[in-house]
Amino acid sequence: MGTYAVTGSASGMGKAVVDRLVSEGNVVVGIDLRDADVIADLSAPSGRSAAAAAVIELCGGVLDGAVMAAGLGPAPGRDRPRMIAEVNVLGVIELLEAWQPSLARAERAKVVVFASNATTTVPMVPKRVVRALLEGDVDRAVQRLRLLGKAAPTFAYAASKVAVSHWVRRQAVTPDWAGAGIRLNALAPGAIMTPLLEQQLATPAEARRIKAFPVPIGGFGDANQLAAWVVFMLSDAADFLCGSVVFVDGGSDAWFRATDWPRPVPARHLRRYVARMRSFRQRARSGA
């Protein structure tokens, strides 16, 4: 049994994860805007730092795992791109950076970050926005997104999930995470029936777009099933899972991207590949 932090614990998949963890006898510290152990607004820097500190205090400085489920969907609105950037990206990265020492203390901690299959199924996500988000420069990301007019929330959402997926893959393999015994992975759901999706389906144009989107097995996913994936990714069975983005999306990613990945290393990346191999060996030799 362990102690887990779950953001977005009051609704949808975050709530389903909390219910499962608690039913298995774990202690859960939930973080949300309401109905949570830690009430905090992750769209504000002060909310993020207060949430990070409150969790560390409540868990006594040792966390067996964290689930980063708080998130905003691509609803219309001028402020939406900024809110998406703050909650979906900084609400993940800043909290996990603050919790890293507590996770390391548990020795076999596991972290699951909610990404989305929007990462691979939304075309032309602006790379510059993703880069700005990864650099924590929300103003620059929002400025670029504004140029996209009405499509800004859709691209903000996809870019936010690409950014956290890239962050997970980059960090997962480093001494601070893999080296500290922490398994860092992401889950990329397709359309799952939760209040977030219900809100999108309430707009007729959005509902038409969602219903027309290719899902080879049909229909929508179930929050409890996704929670079971999360709990599996938090379990000992996932000890060898590191830096993976696990797609659970009814086949949409496979439909659009069947042969895009896994992708063998292309000849033009051979130098980089050899350099990475060398740097890994050097690190292993020096014990870093």
Ligand code: NAI
């Ligand atoms: P949901 O809307 O049911 O739950 C999200 C939770 O995040 C809510 O309890 C909400 O209060 C909380 N939250 C939002 N803004 C916050 C803020 N500023 N501060 C603190 N908490 C805040 O959503 P759902 O569907 O359960 O989504 C969970 C995660 O899965 C999100 O990151 C979402 O982007 C992602 N996802 C959802 C999909 C879906 O179809 N439902 C598909 C792919 C990814």
